[in-house]
Amino acid sequence: MNLKPFSITVLLLLVQYTTGFAQANLGFVQHEAAMQPVQTDAAFKALPLNGKQTSRIYYDGLGREVQQVAVQASPLQNDIIQPLVYDNLGRQTMSYLPYAGKSTDVIGSYRASATTDQAAFYNNGTADKVADDNYPYSQQVFENSPLQRLLSVGKVGNGFQPTVSGNHYKTVKYRYNSATADGNILTWNADGTFTAGTYYADNTLSVTDGIDEDNVETLSYADIAGRTILKRQILSGGNLDTYYIYNLAGAISYVVPPKATTLLSANSYNLSVAPLSNLVFKYLYDARGRIIEKTVPAKGKMVIVYDPLNRPVLLQDANMALVNKWNYIKYDSKNRTISQGIYLDNTNIGRANMQTYVSGLAIYNTTWFENRSGTVVNSGYYTNSSFPTTGIMPLAYAYFDNYDLNQDGAADFTYTAQGLSGEGSATTAPLKGVPTVISQTTVGAGLTNTLLTKVTFYDKRGNAIQVKSNNQVYYTGATALTDTKTIVPNFNGTPQVSLVVKKSSATVSLTVQTNLSYDHMYRVTAVDQKYNGATAVRVAAYNYNELGQATEKNLGSTNAGNTTWLQSVDMRYNIRGQLLSINNSKLSNDGIKNDDSNDLFGIEMLYDQADVNLGNTKRYNGNLSGVKWMSRDATGTAGNERAYKYLFDGLNRYISANYIERATAATGAFDTNSAGFSENGITYDEGGNILTLKRNTITTTGSITGIDNLTYTYDNNNPNQLKSVTDLTGTNYVSFGFRNMTGTTTGNYTYDVNGNLTADPYKGLTLGYNVLNRTDKITVTTSTGRYINYTYGADGTLVRKQAYDNNTLGTTTDYVDGLVYLNGVISYFAMPEGRVRNTGSGGTVTLKQEYVIADQQGNARISFEDNGSAAAVVRQENSYYGFGLSLANSPVATPVTDNKRLYNGGSEWQNDYGNLPDLQQTFYRNYDAALGRWIAVDPEAESAESMTVYQYSGNNPIMMNDPLGDLSQAQWDFVLDQLNNGIDGNYFLKDGQGGGGGSEGSLYTKLSDMEAFASVADRIDNGSIRGGWGATAAGSFQAAFNNFTNGIPASGTSDINHQIPLTEASIVETRIDKNWLIDRLNNANQGPAGYVPAGGVPPDDGFLDDYLGTGSKINAVRSVLSWLADNVKITKAARIGEIVNVPLFLSAEVMDYYAWKNNKISGAKALVNLGMGLIGFSDYGAPISLVYFGVDAFYDGGWEGLGNDISNGVNNAWGQLTQGLNQYNSNIYQWVPHQ
Known part of the structure; x- marks a missing residue:
């Protein structure tokens, strides 16, 4: 099987380019990547515009890059040019934004007047929907000494220049x-x-x-x-x-x-x-320098045991230590993790005793790994020869290289053709080093004797083209595979068509076919879907400005020609790339921000702008100073224009959101319902624990009432753990805000040794946790027999939720790869711009699209559907307090199956029992929006080590959120997700969205692929167990990555990757979604020690520099159609593009070449890394990168030090965890401190 990247790369020799301008003897390097198959040089040269992608880098006589040109890369097929200018000391004191050339320019040519042309581009009026500004560049000031240290740095735009008096920088x-x-x-x-x-x-x-x-x-x-x-x-x-x-x-x-x-x-x-x-954070090492114990605040000790081959074999957290259980890991002969589970040992108690025991085992004299077995042993087709062999409960198995599980010489699974146009077939060549079958058991009371299996098939180029699986709704056996996910890629691996087939009974199945359209640079231009074979519907179409920013997405075609739509959503940006508006806050056609007059929702964001009618205070460090919004109700009537003015303390911590309104058509001061939904009076202790919080509401009668006046008290011995809350309003508002359902004034919160909340005395809840450290059961103690049981896959993904009342099962909710079943019948599933609901009854399936418009943070604000007459009707409206509690008394009625995936980028609100348990469920933890705190310890605690491990969004929920419960991220990431990418991706389901369990366990990340690659690259080249995790210098792979972002090197300037959305990367399945290590490696980009200030890092308010301006921050365009993560397996070449998310960088050879050229990595190492990268982003590939990078982190010399065959990047890459095994190796990472 050929796994070598197959994009054709042509590296032109450096040639002389003589010009009478600026400099003579310019040279350039040209990179061309084939997008269509060719067999000869002549055919390659003859490829049309959409058949290949070209970029040039021009160099001066000193070998410095002076200009980069992405040839015909703009939507109008003009060049995109990045000027680079040096002062007389060779420094880049000016960093210019890229700009689009003119149709009259010579294609690909060097622009001698680039800076003049660039200034004109950013001052040509609003018609091009590109922000205008007199300062389309940033400046840096260096000290006049041999050290040349940075003294000041500005941002792009007027008001941010260090050389201009009165500016902010x-x-x-x-x-x-x-x-x-x-x-x-x-x-x-x-x-x-x-x-x-x-x-x-x-x-x-x-x-x-x-x-x-x-x-x-x-x-x-x-x-x-x-x-x-x-x-x-x-x-x-x-x-x-x-x-x-x-x-x-x-x-x-x-x-x-x-x-x-x-x-x-x-x-x-x-x-x-x-x-x-x-x-405190505490780390303990053994004599060999290996991390063996780790403690984070509010959580018990975690330990790790190694075998004589220096491999982690046992891991244990504090909860498991109480019952003498361990997480075990087993390997095959190539050091690939092939099995994980639970090991019970009541004899060797504690890490030291266990390490002594393992080190002295005679079995290691002869047996170091497991072999494949022709018969089932402990539910898997592997021998049970390596430690541990007894007292084990296997949770997951991974199989590689073939489909013959029982070793009888015949494949047990085969590819099934779907009859799709252009569909390929599975390769018949021998597979080597790739995962073929993953099998994992379930954990929880809702399912017994259930093994969930997924089988991946590849084409001859290594593209994953089909996944077969079973599901718990219609389960007939571990190897009885009823479901398929099939993708048809084009030559470069970009998905063109995907087909999902899911069975819920012997006679009932659901099919979803998706067709994707692209422009010449593989920006998505349209998405079509058809359900159960019905006529295809155009879900959305996308338009862009010349920089590639999404400026309009049209939702829900209403005619055959796709010229009229249920809604058209307009987006505008400032010069720094910050989102300024979604439609506008008047829902009017103003000809600048908004081109429509029938919008259902609009919002405007204020940063360094002051609205004199609102009275907001300007913010210059990227924080929002205010927002204005408006929405329509179910009758189409617009409500008042509503607004929040935000205040922050000296650490960027959110302290106040002052609410006010003005009449729908008013243009004067905001003067209505002042403080109606305000959230203020917020104070913090030194650790960022909230001490006080006040909250108002507007009642159904229109009166403004204070519903919360909270004082938080913390445990003296564990000061990050909340002990009690006192509400000083004098009234117990059980329907609003902080709910004291029991009326207690003396109750205390309690926690287990892992720091998970086990009892909430005010809501009357008790919570239990399983071996995955996920929420296992929530009991409502104020009612008889009322509780929820949660069941997970071994990777921690929520697969079933069962709600009981009076000890009788009421509802069973199943989560199957983004589809949600209620009592065995499809309820809804994700689609690119919302969801598809089943509106049928009595077992009849009638599917109806429900579109969702989200705000800049990915919070669902308006959902609507076709009223049957080709017009949009609102079905649900949600607005939020600063910490995420929904504003009460929305006038919009909700459908029978209301949308519960609302706040925090699509966290699922748990309101099964009259708004109880009233928690926001994410993959890792549950969030209490009334308190503004998580109820379990942060699994990424070291990424925010100055703050409490229970803080939400760095105590700055206005600018940051945390959709997975593990890592706060700036709102710009969601601008890229929801808006630039044209997809409300984070709203949608991802394999059940996890279970909102404890802080650690198997992991599920939704990182941008570009961020992931950048982080991994930095980690490979710079990381070490002693300090590399906080490395700030870019490694060679990182440099190669930066230099080819969107075909335009960053070179300290703004990143054009913020401006070219909807690439093929977005369409592929970002199965990095379950790669714990890549997500954690991203912390390295936060600076030394992964340090985050008490208020969180001020969000990157555009696409320029990190805190001290030392280089461009790669905040990548993230999954454009992230819902397809549940429906599509990506192809290899597309996955390369996915990693970097750039239309001009689809060739992995370029990444290898530039890293190798800089003498930072060997060719073998580059191949290893690329092999890992290619496979690591698939459903089963994500685990591949786990052990690979884990070994690189833990062992001197990495895999090379272990003597593995690094020339085969795929084999070494696959010395990793499987998806079902993420839980345990996630803990491996967490031994590593970030300093």
């Missing part, structure tokens, strides 16, 4: 510490103890003092070895300090967050005793 100062300026800085001993009176002497630490555009100040102190010793955030009420302590080997051993720092003196600086022990 980032600054940085450099100095050494002094007791006068900094006070006493503690000198910690290597063992984590402190000797009284020992402080760093003056001038022994280097200090970097950074101030952002809104004067938020952060200082970093580093010792002579360059290690970060202290990070200090400046706040008027007192500084917040985070200390980093290193052992004698230089590895991080403790991180002491601000909450702990404030309690040091009162607790004798003893980090081993509560409360300090419950507030």
Whole structure:
């Protein structure tokens, strides 16, 4: 089977390009990637525009890049040009935005007047729907010394230039510490103890003092070895300090967050005793430098045991330690993880005893791995020869290389043709190193003796073209595969057609066929679907400006010619790429922001703009200063224009959302219902735990009432854990806000040793957790026999939820690859711009499309459908307080099957019993919007180490959210998801969306593929167990990636990847969605130690620089049609494009070439990484990258050090976990500190 990337790459020799402008002797490198099959050079040269993609990089006589040109890459087939300019010292002090050329230009040519042309492009009026500005560039100021350190950096646009008086920009100062300026800085001993009176002497630490555009100040102190010793955030009420302590080997051993720092003196600086022990991060290593124990705040110890081959074989968290259970991992002869499960050992208690036991096992003298078996052993076709062999409960198996499970010489599974136009067939060549079958058991009371199996078939180019599977709704056996997902790719691997077939009984099946249309640069232009063989419906069509920004998406075609639509959604952006509007807040056709007058929803975002009628305060660091919105009700009547004005403290933490309205047609001041839905009075402790919060509502009678005046009290021994809440309103509003259903005034919250909430005395809930650390059962104690049971796949994906009342089963909800069944009948499933509901009754299936328009954060705001007369009718409207609680008394009626995937990018609201349990369910954890807190520990706690492990969205929910419950992300990511990409992707279901369980376990990420690749690249080249996780320098693969983003090198300028959406990357199944490691590696891009300030990192308000402007931040265009993640298996070449998400970079050879050319990686290493990347983004491929990068992280020399055959990137890449095995290797990562 040929797994070599097959896009054709032509690297032209450097040629001389003589010009009379600027510089003579310019040269260029041209890259051409074939989009259509050819067999000769002549045929390749003759390919039309849509048959190949071309880019050029021009160099001056000094070998510097001076211009990049994406040839005919704009929607109107003009060139996109990126100017690069240097000062007389060779520095890039000016970073220019890319621009589109003119139709009269010479295609692909060097533009000698690029900066002049660029300025004209960004000042040519509003007709092109591109933001105009007199400063379409950013500036950087360096110190005049040999060090050439950065002193200030601006953003793109007017008001952000460091060379213009009165502008707002980032600054940085450099100095050494002094007791006068900094006070006493503690000198910690290597063992984590402190000797009284020992402080760093003056001038022994280097200090970097950074101030952002809104004067938020952060200082970093580093010792002579360059290690970060202290990070200090400046706040008027007192500084917040985070200390980093290193052992004698230089590895991080403790991180002491601000909450702990404030309690040091009162607790004798003893980090081993509560409360300090419950507030710090602690890491323990063995003599070989391996991480063997880890503790994060509010959570018990996690441990890991290695075999003599230095492979992790047992992992255990605090809950499992109570019952002497371990997560085990087994390997095959190629060190691929092929089995995982639960191991019980009541003899060898504790990590030290277990490590001694494992190290002394005689079995390792002869047996190191499992072989395939012709008979079933412990529910899998593998021998049971390697440790552990007894006391085990297998959870998942992975099979590679063939489909002959029982080893009888014949394949047990075969490809089934679907009769699709252009459909290929499975390769007959030998498979090598690829996953073929994944089988996982279920965990939970809702299913027994159920093995969920998925089989993947590949074509001759290595594209995954079909997946067969079974499901729990119609389950007839582990190998009785009833469902198929088939994709028809084109030559470059881009999906053209996909077909999903799901069976819910012997006679009932559901089919969904999707056809995708593209422009010449593979931006999606249209999506068509047909259900159960009916006539195809055009779901959506997309239009772009010349930069590739999505400016319009048309939803729900109403005529055969696809010229009229239920809704047309317009988007506009500022010069920094921030979304400014979705339609507009008046729902009017103003000819600038909005081209329609029948819109159902519109919203405008205010950043550094002041609306004199609203009175908002300008923000310059990317935070929103206000929003204005309007929506229509079910009769089409527009409501008042509504608004929030936002305030933040000195750490960018959200402290107030002041609500106000004005009449529908009014143009004057906002003067109605002032404070009606305000959420304010928010204060925090040093760790970011909320101390107070107030909330108002407007009642059905129109009166404004304070419903919450909350005071939070925390446990003295575990100060991040909420103990009790007091509502000072004097009235118990059980229907609004914080619900005290029991009326208790003395009850306390309780937690298990993993930090998961186990009892809520106010709602009257008890919660249990399973071996996956997922929520297993929620019981409503205020009613008899009322509880919910949750059942998961072994990878932690929620597959079934059962609600009981009076001990009688009421409803069973099944989640099957994005489809939701209620009591065995299809209820709804995701489609590209919303969902498809079953409106039939009595078992009859009648499908109806329901479209969803989301806001800039991916929160569902309006859903609508065809009223039967080719007009849109509103079915549901939702607006939200700052922390995500829905505003009460919406005038819009909901359908029978209301949409519960609302806030936080599509988290599912749990309201099974009269609005109880009232939790937002994500893959990892449950979120309580009334309290503004998660109810379990953050699985990415180190990514926000200065804050409480229960914080939501970095305490800045206005700009950030956390749709998976593991990692806060800026709203810009959702702008890219929902708007630039034209798809409300994060609204939709992803294999049941997980179960909102505890903080760790199997993982499910929805990272941008570009971000993932960037992170992995950085990790491969820079990461090490001792500090690499926070590396800020880009590695060679990262550099290669940056240099070919969308065919236009970033080179410190704005990233055009923010402006070219809807590439083929979006259509492919982003099965990175279940790759824990790639997601965590992305933390490396947050700066040293993965550090996040107490208020969260101010969101990247456009596409420019990181905090100190040291380079472009890759905030990639994320899954455009992420719903297809549940319906499509991506092809290999498309997956390359998916990784980088660029139309001009579909060839993996280019990535390899540039990384190799820079002498940063070997050719073999590049092939390994690419092989992992190709396979790692599939449903079963995501686990492939797990162990590969895990081994790179944990073992000196990585896989090469283990002597594996690195020349075969696919084989080594597949020394990984399977999808069903993500749970346990996710914990492996979590041993690794980020400093």
